[in-house]
Amino acid sequence: MAKPPIDPEKVVVFSGAGISAESGISTYRDANGLWAGVNPNAIASKTAWEKNPQKVLEFFNERMKTAALAEPNAAHHAVKDLEDVYEVVVITQNVDDLHERAGSKNIIHLHGSLMEARGDSKGSQAVYRGAIPIRYDETDDFGNQLRPNVVLFGEDMMHADESIDHIKTAGKIIVVGTSLNVYPAAGLLKKARYHSEKIIVSLEVDKIPFGFQMMRGKATEIVPSITRAWLASLAESEQAAPGKPDPAES
Numbered sequence: 604m605a606k607p608p609i610d611p612e613k614v615v616v617f618s619g620a621g622i623s624a625e626s627g628i629s630t631y632r633d634a635n636g637l638w639a640g641v642n643p644n645a646i647a648s649k650t651a652w653e654k655n656p657q658k659v660l661e662f663f664n665e666r667m668k669t670a671a672l673a674e675p676n677a678a679h680h681a682v683k684d685l686e687d688v689y690e691v692v693v694i695t696q697n698v699d700d701l702h703e704r705a706g707s708k709n710i711i712h713l714h715g716s717l718m719e720a721r722g723d724s725k726g727s728q729a730v731y732r733g734a735i736p737i738r739y740d741e742t743d744d745f746g747n748q749l750r751p752n753v754v755l756f757g758e759d760m761m762h763a764d765e766s767i768d769h770i771k772t773a774g775k776i777i778v779v780g781t782s783l784n785v786y787p788a789a790g791l792l793k794k795a796r797y798h799s800e801k802i803i804v805s806l807e808v809d810k811i812p813f814g815f816q817m818m819r820g821k822a823t824e825i826v827p828s829i830t831r832a833w834l835a836s837l838a839e840s841e842q843a844a845p846g847k848p849d850p851a852e853s
């Protein structure tokens with residue numbers, strides 16, 4: 604089957620915890636990260652939820668409070684600014700809502716969102732709830748315990764097919780603030796096309812996927828400089844496009 608064409612005016616932003624670090628939200632695997640000295644299986648897994656839902660709710664309610672107090676930073680805003688001229692799809696592993704609050708419109712949460720809740724039952728519909736902690740014994744209309752709509756260890760990642768379709772057709776991909784340690788999320792990047800422009804911005808990455816250029820540094824410093832260059836390059840190429848009416852003549 605023929606591959607879908609690459610759209611040079613389409614950008615995929617693939618983000619992880621590091622893009623929100625400078626907003627005051629902890630990453631997972633950095634020295635002072637959420638998983639430092641903690642076994643995530645004990646507080647953020649399907650098994651933990653079955654054994655001790657109160658403990659899991661406590662962990663995610665705390666994270667929701669932290670996220671609600673945080674503000675989007677220069678990297679989130681730079682991603683949003685790309686929408687002025689590009690089609691932008693944000694594919695994030697993050698469960699915070701800082702991309703939303705920066706104004707990005709097309710956001711896919713691979714690991715769910717702290718701001719949504721659903722009943723603890725297969726097929727239960729997630730609803731937006733905002734930063735309201737979930738109480739133990741709080742149920743949906745069918746009597747199922749409410750839980751955050753986040754992916755726990757042992758559960759399936761969300762929106763894989765949709766994300767792959769976007770990655771396959773993007774002319775530019777920027778990966779920001781992820782260690783690329785967690786699969787299947789990290790594996791989605793293997794679907795990026797050979798001829799697309801591919802950049803990683805992070806302090807540290809274990810293994811750089813094929814064809815990606817690593818730009819080591821802070822998201823708030825590097826992402827805006829990349830997006831400014833991309834915005835300028837598209838504006839220039841549009842000006843140079845033959846047959847385009849000159850606004851000065853109209």
Ligand code: OAD
Pocket residue numbers: 618619620621622624625630631632633636643647696697714754755756779780781782783784785804805806807808820821822823
């Ligand atoms: P990690 O904590 O694994 O990685 C964060 C990455 O961000 C690291 O590579 C850091 O070097 C980088 N970083 C930290 N501060 C930065 C900054 N200011 N600017 C740029 N980069 C910075 O977080 P994720 O890769 O997002 O899943 O973790 C992936 C998944 O693992 C999460 O979604 C979560 C976790 O377990 C679930 O909970 C299902």
